[in-house]
Amino acid sequence: MAKEFDLVVVGGGPGGYVAAIRAAQLKMNVALVEREHLGGICLNWGCIPTKALLRSAEVYHLMQHAGDFGFRIDGKIEIDAAAVVKRSRKVAGQLSGGVKHLLKKNKVTVFDGHGALGGKGVVKVTKDGKAVDEIRAKHIVLATGARARTLPGLEPDGDRIWTYKEAMVPESLPKSLLVVGSGAIGIEFASFYRTLGAEVTVVEVLDRVLPVEDEEISAFAEKAFTKQGMKIMTGATVEKLDKTKDGVTATVKKKDGKSEKITVERVILAVGIVGNVENIGLENTKVEVDRAHVKIDGYCRTGEPGVYAIGDLCGPPWLAHKASHEGVICVEKIAGMDVHPLEVTNIPGCTYCQPQVASVGLTEAAAKAKGHEVNVGRFPFMGNGKAIALGDPEGMVKTVFDRKTGELLGAHMIGAEVTELIQGYGIAKTLETTEVELMHTVFPHPTLSEMMHESVLDAYGRAIHF
Missing domain, CATH: 3.50.50.60 (FAD/NAD(P)-binding domain)
Incomplete structure (x- = not known):
């Protein structure tokens, strides 16, 4: 006998589990189907464990330059690859367990298996190729994520x-x-x-x-x-x-x-990556697939009534925070709330290399291509006291404004901790802040964030420290 729910989510990654929890908060009876690890690729094999690895690399880099900070390390610094990996996996495991706890706390019913559409309002769950459950719901959210793209002649073998x-x-x-x-x-x-x-x-x-x-x-x-x-x-x-x-x-x-x-x-x-569109029951539905990704509207609705899709399954930008936000928009719209479609240009992107890179909105070239006359400001890390004190004086902050309206069109950064700084501009874009409001905002000293202020000032010929 099929189990009845208000909403079922297929996939427990950062889009799926967030959608399930938000739906539960809105008093829906929610099921979530996950075939492998709660938290999805991001938490188990992507965003989180890679940051743990990169943190180990950062510590190693600092140890190599200990002398710059007044310390002497005698002897060779040994790298224990197994210990580095073990720490990364431990971090991922801890957070995966946290997701399980959150779902239980919010009374989301979790089904262990592979979920696929099985007719109107039906999700069939299989495990090891055998049918184990059938779930019925008025609303079905597909959040099956994506996988690494392969090219002919460049197939991975898992070894070399x-x-x-x-x-x-x-x-x-x-x-x-x-x-x-x-x-x-x-x-x-x-x-x-x-x-x-x-x-x-x-x-x-x-x-x-x-x-x-x-x-x-x-x-x-x-x-x-x-x-x-x-x-x-x-x-x-x-x-x-x-x-x-x-x-x-x-x-x-x-x-x-x-x-x-x-x-x-x-x-x-x-x-690159491609959406996991196979074996999820899209055949004989009105769900459209374009270049291995499911097509959706601004509220994550597919062409099939009652079926929605979120996250990497739906194409770029392939970001966990985009998937999570789509999950919230999707279920709040289902609940009848007044919500706005996702504005892609307000989504920050971060790359955690050394130096870090972060951005939000339009690049200078993209802004000009859209017909904007622009004012561009720049400020170097070398002009910032905190950056020099940290020993990370290489980098820059760049801002792009519409010359006529003062609208912040985009912000682009490279340097220490810019993946933390970028959200300031993310908030500014969401609030439709102009250059005047950013100029009149007081930034604390000494901080890296002062460069954000100076970059805005520079766009209008008013930079103080450059």
């Missing part, structure tokens, strides 16, 4: 050619590494392994690293990565990967049309 999962749990640290793709995932792993001593080569098919970022930020980042010893190859394509006795030989077609062979111990593939 890695996706993010294998890169997160190395048995030992490779001495040399090729990273294919320079988006957030690729660059974070490149930064982690380079900091811990690996020789790292990054190949990017587009003409610059971190290609979704503002061009000035990309250029600054490439210069910093090169200074750290990374080899950056932009406008290049990995044509094939040949496994050897001790590693992998990559054939790379460079921007000049010539080919170069690069031999490394390991390869990390970071060429």
Whole structure:
């Protein structure tokens, strides 16, 4: 006999579990189906454990520069790869357990298995290929996430050619590494392994690293990565990967049309992700799929009445906080609340490499392409007392305003702790703040946030310390 609920969520990642909890808060009887780990890829194999790894790399970097801060460390600093990985997995495990507790606290019924649409208002749950439950609900939210994209001839093998999962749990640290793709995932792993001593080569098919970022930020980042010893190859394509006795030989077609062979111990593939649209019962429904992602409207509704989709399943930006917010919008709309559709340009993006990169809104080029006349402000970390005191004086803050209205169109940062700073501009954009209001906001001293203020002032020729 089918079990009845008001709403069922398929997938327990940062979109799915948040949607389930918010629906429960709104007095709905909620079920959540998860086939593997509560918290999804983000918590178990993405956002959280990678930050734990990067924190270990940051500590190692600081220890190497202890002398700059007045300390002397005698002898070689040893890296225990197993201990680094163990800490990362412990962090992920702790938070996954926390999600389980939150769902129980909010009286969400969790089904362990694979969920798929099984007719109008029906979700069928299977485990190890066997039917275990059937759930009925008026509203069904699909939050099945995404997986790493693979390209013909560049298939991962889990041994020498890695996706993010294998890169997160190395048995030992490779001495040399090729990273294919320079988006957030690729660059974070490149930064982690380079900091811990690996020789790292990054190949990017587009003409610059971190290609979704503002061009000035990309250029600054490439210069910093090169200074750290990374080899950056932009406008290049990995044509094939040949496994050897001790590693992998990559054939790379460079921007000049010539080919170069690069031999490394390991390869990390970071060429994007595709939605998990298969085997979730979309056949014979009105749900539309475009380029491996489900199409939705501003309230996360699909073409099939009563079926909704959120998060990475629906396409870019592939961010946990975007998925969570979509989950809230979706269930609040179902509950009849007055909610606004998600404004994508208000979603901050963060890359936790060294130096960190963060942004929100339009790049300068995108703003001009949309017809805006712009005022652009910049402020360097070198002009900030807190940055100098931290020993991190390399970086910049850039702001883009509409010249006529004073609207903040975008903000772009690179440097220490910018992934924490960016939310200030995120709030400003959500509140539709103008340059005047930002100029009249008092920023505390001494803080890195003062650079945000100075960048705004610089856009109008009023910077004090630059």
